[in-house]
Each structure stands twice: as structure tokens, then as C-alpha cells.
Amino acid sequence: MSEQQDPFVKTFALLIFLMSVLAVGLIILGSVIASLTDSGPDVMEVEAAASRIEPVSKVALTDGTLFVSSSLVPQAPPEKVEPEAEEASAAVVVVLDGEGVYNTACVTCHGTGLAGAPKYADQADWEPRLAQGIDVLYEHSLTGFQAMPAKGGFMHLPDDQIRLAVDYMVAATE
CATH class of the missing domain: 1.20.5 (Single alpha-helices involved in coiled-coils or other helix-helix interfaces)
Known part of the structure; x- marks a missing residue:
């Protein structure tokens, strides 16, 4: 250098x-x-996190009384369920209307048009399907069609409730 x-x-x-x-x-x-x-976690941050991860509903069955609590629907008074004398264990069947089934099983795909599903209340999407007839729509919803699984993947739902959801979606296009 x-x-x-x-x-x-x-x-x-x-x-x-x-x-x-x-x-x-x-x-x-x-x-x-x-x-x-x-000084550790902020109390408000902990409360905010807890409110974000809390369950949206709770179901309780005690002494034959069924109570469903949800932050998404208004509170209903508890229903009295009569226990069957011959059954050792109680079975609870929740009956949903068409909108309830749609919001449970169908909204994921039909709300956004995922995988080619006709969007809710979009008449242009539903027109070719409605031309096939309501019985074909029922059959496709119960047994599955293309990317849609049978009953939208909610196999525990009764056929009548699935039909109610189809009727609910069809009524929204009219």
C-alpha cells in the first residue's frame, strides 16, 4: 500500500x-x-384474545332439558325434552330450517362460488340448474355433484333438512 x-x-x-x-x-x-x-401481558389484550377464540355456541343437556346458547342467534328459552324410558342414553336432534342448514353446510361454497358452485341469490348462476328441475337439484344435493360432496359434507343432516336448504337457495333467486 x-x-x-x-x-x-x-x-x-x-x-x-x-x-x-x-x-x-x-x-x-x-x-x-x-x-x-x-410487566407481562396486557389485561385488555388477554381479554380481547379470549373473546376472539371463545366458542360461538354452547349446548347443554341436563335432566332432560336442552339449552342451546349462541352469540349468533337470539337466546331462546330452554326446551323440555322428554327422556325415553326404554333408551339408556339420550339422543338430541337439532332441527334446522332452510336458512340454518344453508348457514351450516352450504354457505362456504355457495356464498363465494367456490369450485363452480352457484352463488347464493345469483339468478344467472342458478338459471341453468333451475331449468333441470327441483328434483335434480334435490338429487345433486343429497348424493353429491361434481366438486360438491353429498349433503355438502354434513352427512348427519336428514334429507328433509337438505331439501329445505335447496328450497331456501332457490327462493333467493326468485
Whole structure:
């Protein structure tokens, strides 16, 4: 190296060293300040997180009384369910109307048109399907058609409730 570059190299090396020391010092200072001010999770943050992950509904069956609580639908008074004398275990059947079945089983695909499903209340999407007749729509909804699984994947729903959902979607196009 020439003598002309020596002062530059020394100055540059000193500058890099000082910048490194400054960076390490700032990191240590930040860590110390963070450890002194950390008081744990904020109460409001914990409450907000708890409200976001709480269940949307609760079902309770005690002494033959069925109570369904939901934040999505208005509260209904508890229904009295008569236990069957010959049955050892109680079975609960929840009966949904067409809108309830649609919101449970159908809205995921028919609300957005996912996988080619006709969108809810979109007359242009439903027109060719309505031309096939309501019986064909019932059959497709019960047994599945193209990308749609049988009963929209909710095999526990009775056939009559699936038909109510089809009627609900068809009525929305009129």
C-alpha cells in the first residue's frame, strides 16, 4: 500500500470498529430497557384474545332439558325434552330450517362460488340448474355433484333438512 492510502485505511478501520461498538451498545441498552419495562401481558389484550377464540355456541343437556346458547342467534328459552324410558342414553336432534342448514353446510361454497358452485341469490348462476328441475337439484344435493360432496359434507343432516336448504337457495333467486 502506498503512504497516501494509510491514513484512509486507518480512519476507515477505526470508523467500522466504532460503528460496531455503537451497534452492540445499542442492542445491550435496548435489552436492558425492555427487561425493566416488561410487566407481562396486557389485561385488555388477554381479554380481547379470549373473546376472539371463545366458542360461538354452547349446548347443554341436563335432566332432560336442552339449552342451546349462541352469540349468533337470539337466546331462546330452554326446551323440555322428554327422556325415553326404554333408551339408556339420550339422543338430541337439532332441527334446522332452510336458512340454518344453508348457514351450516352450504354457505362456504355457495356464498363465494367456490369450485363452480352457484352463488347464493345469483339468478344467472342458478338459471341453468333451475331449468333441470327441483328434483335434480334435490338429487345433486343429497348424493353429491361434481366438486360438491353429498349433503355438502354434513352427512348427519336428514334429507328433509337438505331439501329445505335447496328450497331456501332457490327462493333467493326468485
